[in-house]
Amino acid sequence: MTENWLAGQRAAFAACRGALPGAGTPWVDALRAQAFRQFEEDGPPSPKVEEWRSGPTAALTRQVFAPAVPAGPHPAPVPAPYLAGPRHRLVFVDGRYSAEHSDPGELPAGARLTSLGALLAEDPSAARELVGDPEAFAEERLSLVTDRRPQALVALNTALVSDGAVLIVDNGVALAHPVEVVYLAGAATVPSAHHLRTLIALGAGARASMVEVHAGGSGSVWTNHVTEIALDASARLEHVRADAGTRSAVRVDVAHARLQAGTAYAGFVMAGNTGAVRTETRLVLEGAGADGEINGLCLAGGSGHIDALTRLDHCAREGTSRQLWRGVFGDQARGAFQGRIRVLAGASGTNAALDNRNLLLGTGARAESKPELEILTDDVACSHASATGQLDEDALFYLRSRGLSEQTARAVLMAAFTGSVADRIADGDVRAFVRHLVDDRLNALGSAAS
Amino acid sequence: MSEPLLRIRNLRASVDGQEVLKGIDLAVAAGEVAAIMGPNGSGKSTLSNVLAGRDGYEVTDGEVRYDGRDLLDMEPEERAAAGVFMAFQYPVEIPGVVNATFTRTALNAQRQARGESPIDAIDFLKRARETLGRLEMDEAFLRRDVNAGFSGGEKKRNEIFQMAMLEPRLAILDETDSGLDIDALRIVAMGVNAMRDGRRALVVITHYQRLLEYVVPDSVHVLADGRIARSGDRELALELERAGYAAFQPA
Numbered sequence: 001m002t003e004n005w006l007a008g009q010r011a012a013f014a015a016c017r018g019a020l021p022g023a024g025t026p027w028v029d030a031l032r033a034q035a036f037r038q039f040e041e042d043g044p045p046s047p048k049v050e051e052w053r054s055g056p057t058a059a060l061t062r063q064v065f066a067p068a069v070p071a072g073p074h075p076a077p078v079p080a081p082y083l084a085g086p087r088h089r090l091v092f093v094d095g096r097y098s099a100e101h102s103d104p105g106e107l108p109a110g111a112r113l114t115s116l117g118a119l120l121a122e123d124p125s126a127a128r129e130l131v132g133d134p135e136a137f138a139e140e141r142l143s144l145v146t147d148r149r150p151q152a153l154v155a156l157n158t159a160l161v162s163d164g165a166v167l168i169v170d171n172g173v174a175l176a177h178p179v180e181v182v183y184l185a186g187a188a189t190v191p192s193a194h195h196l197r198t199l200i201a202l203g204a205g206a207r208a209s210m211v212e213v214h215a216g217g218s219g220s221v222w223t224n225h226v227t228e229i230a231l232d233a234s235a236r237l238e239h240v241r242a243d244a245g246t247r248s249a250v251r252v253d254v255a256h257a258r259l260q261a262g263t264a265y266a267g268f269v270m271a272g273n274t275g276a277v278r279t280e281t282r283l284v285l286e287g288a289g290a291d292g293e294i295n296g297l298c299l300a301g302g303s304g305h306i307d308a309l310t311r312l313d314h315c316a317r318e319g320t321s322r323q324l325w326r327g328v329f330g331d332q333a334r335g336a337f338q339g340r341i342r343v344l345a346g347a348s349g350t351n352a353a354l355d356n357r358n359l360l361l362g363t364g365a366r367a368e369s370k371p372e373l374e375i376l377t378d379d380v381a382c383s384h385a386s387a388t389g390q391l392d393e394d395a396l397f398y399l400r401s402r403g404l405s406e407q408t409a410r411a412v413l414m415a416a417f418t419g420s421v422a423d424r425i426a427d428g429d430v431r432a433f434v435r436h437l438v439d440d441r442l443n444a445l446g447s448a449a450s
Numbered sequence: 451m452s453e454p455l456l457r458i459r460n461l462r463a464s465v466d467g468q469e470v471l472k473g474i475d476l477a478v479a480a481g482e483v484a485a486i487m488g489p490n491g492s493g494k495s496t497l498s499n500v501l502a503g504r505d506g507y508e509v510t511d512g513e514v515r516y517d518g519r520d521l522l523d524m525e526p527e528e529r530a531a532a533g534v535f536m537a538f539q540y541p542v543e544i545p546g547v548v549n550a551t552f553t554r555t556a557l558n559a560q561r562q563a564r565g566e567s568p569i570d571a572i573d574f575l576k577r578a579r580e581t582l583g584r585l586e587m588d589e590a591f592l593r594r595d596v597n598a599g600f601s602g603g604e605k606k607r608n609e610i611f612q613m614a615m616l617e618p619r620l621a622i623l624d625e626t627d628s629g630l631d632i633d634a635l636r637i638v639a640m641g642v643n644a645m646r647d648g649r650r651a652l653v654v655i656t657h658y659q660r661l662l663e664y665v666v667p668d669s670v671h672v673l674a675d676g677r678i679a680r681s682g683d684r685e686l687a688l689e690l691e692r693a694g695y696a697a698f699q700p701a
């Protein structure tokens with residue numbers, strides 16, 4: 001099975017490498033070749049790899065997803081803008097930038113919003129600074145074992161990436177409006193892979209807000225999305241990654257952020273694909289006094305599967321981090337949350353909090369929660385809480401005894417359970433958009449569950 | 451005499467296989483205030499919960515007719531829309547649900563079920579403010595989450611606030627006076643008396659004569675060991691205050 005899958009990736013790489021963006025640029029070709037070799041050595045993730053124990057590895061290898069080159073023959077209608085107010089919008093269709101559907105608008109001087117394809121064509125040296133060496137994503141465990149396998153799909157992404165959004169903001173520049181990036185997948189009927197890479201680099205003191213939305217797809221689509229983020233001293237980024245009615249078979253979504261001194265990263269994940277999702281967020285607080293926040297909602301019904309992993313590495317003193325995750329699982333859906341907080345020697349004065357709660361609708365759904373603290377220094381305040389349960393029967397009866405129908409009462413309680421997470425999004429338009437997505441998703445789960 | 455608004459006949463109900471209500475007979479007419487008193491564990495809350503339609507109670511015998519309908523056959527929300535309201539002995543905290551939103555949603559759900567038009571946010575707020583004013587409650591209660599972090603007395607007052615907003619035809623108050631200070635008791639009693647318009651019926655469950663000084667009952671019933679052991683007028687409440695329930699305890 002795995003052999004077959006690997007052979008499929010090999011064939012795909014051989015077939016499309018010459019046509020991928022940056023082909024012919026020596027460092028790009030070398031990087032892709034190195035990344036592919038690395039991927040071949042590590043193989044697709046399996047449950048034997050600790051970080052993928054509850055990941056959608058079976059769904060991933062059940063079909064031999066090959067890159068869709070060129071764009072697939074089943075275009076999906078391009079959705080209207082998600083954010084109500086002014087925005088800078090980039091649309092990617094089947095893994096490639098669509099100038100026709102994009103509307104980047106006016107950016108302030110010192111801010112650059114483009115596609116990876118364009119950057120590689122126009123300014124490859126700028127791209128070179130932003131794209132990480134796949135080797136560098138390796139997992140370093142408490143046991144001091146360094147394992148590359150958890151990041152095998154990042155390596156494959158590096159080898160096969162077709163496009164993605166790039167936001168580069170110079171020192172001190174602030175974007176007044178959020179950036180809306182739409183990754184739209186067509187309703188492919190043959191197994192298709194989209195390898196997307198978003199790059200965000202904010203200079204010292206820069207500020208921006210970016211929303212990445214996944215839409216479309218089908219049971220034959222695998223989206224493999226990596227977002228690399230570098231925040232220079234005191235930069236602030238609000239970063240939302242969301243499913244807007246995505247129907248992909250598998251969506252893998254990895255964000256790696258490096259936070260320098262005094263930076264603030266406020267991340268939010270809304271996972272609500274109808275298929276399987278693996279969402280990963282790794283924040284490395286490299287500079288003193290950095291603040292990392294990563295909150296998420298995992299909302300699955302049917303036979304959906306959402307596997308969320310976070311890892312916060314506190315490497316410098318006085319760092320703060322918060323994680324607030326809520327999962328709602330109906331029907332036969334499965335959820336898993338692994339949240340790791342690691343406080344390295346020297347990161348004194350760290351304050352880290354993690355709170356994960358899951359709600360199961362009905363008896364067929366399952367969820368597991370695994371917070372992990374690795375604390376290698378004194379003088380830290382770390383807290384974690386996790387719980388999984390059903391809707392509170394007393395609260396349901398209370399609401400019904402006041403006249404709410406059972407379905408409305410359930411919806412009210414589900415909204416209350418998830419509401420505090422979306423409330424933390426600072427940008428009003430972004431918050432409104434996310435709330436709308438969450439309401440839609442909960443409605444679908446609620447009406448299926450009652 | 452016309453049919454009472456609520457008629458309970460030989461009601462038997464069990465919890466976890468154990469019989470708690472052992473043949474209740476009780477009639478409450480429109481306009482009547484009926485007080486139910488009785489020792490701890492005698493089944494008062496069980497009776498209220500069965501009337502409000504809570505799950506987990508198995509009715510094994512008897513019937514309950516409300517306004518000509520079979521009450522036990524109705525869902526809790528249908529009962530609410532038909533005018534049945536229960537003030538909980540232990541109101542539930544619902545973090546994340548704003549009191550004002552909840553109360554308006556409840557009111558409009560009931561109105562919709564009765565085929566009435568919804569009340570808009572502005573009219574609702576106006577009425578809610580007036581009602582809070584009468585109950586001497588701070589407007590901040592509207593913005594807070596339902597009962598979350600409320601003191602015991604505040605929760606009870608919030609029940610009365612909801613009752614006043616929902617204007618039920620049959621209100622069952624399960625120990626709404628417990629845990630109230632003297633001023634709060636007076637205010638709650640006033641809220642209850644405001645409901646007495648000759649058409650509504652009230653079932654007031656209490657341990658104390660004090661509430662009944664403010665809310666003067668038309669009838670008093672002693673619920674002991676799952677049965678109505680005695681019925682009388684307000685004099686019975688005074689007698690109980692003096693003599694306790696010793697005469698009603700199972701041997």
Ligand SMILES: Nc1ncnc2c1ncn2[C@@H]1O[C@H](COP(=O)(O)OP(=O)(O)OP(=O)(O)O)[C@@H](O)[C@H]1O
Binds near residue numbers: 465488490491493494
């Ligand atoms: N959900 C339940 N599970 C188990 N036992 C129950 C349950 N509900 C009620 N009971 C039992 O039924 C009996 C009657 O309880 P109920 O709450 O109706 O009493 P009460 O008259 O309201 O008492 P109090 O004056 O203390 O409020 C008690 O013995 C109680 O333990």
Ligand SMILES: [Mg+2]
Binds near residue numbers: 495496624
């Ligand atoms: Mg009781």
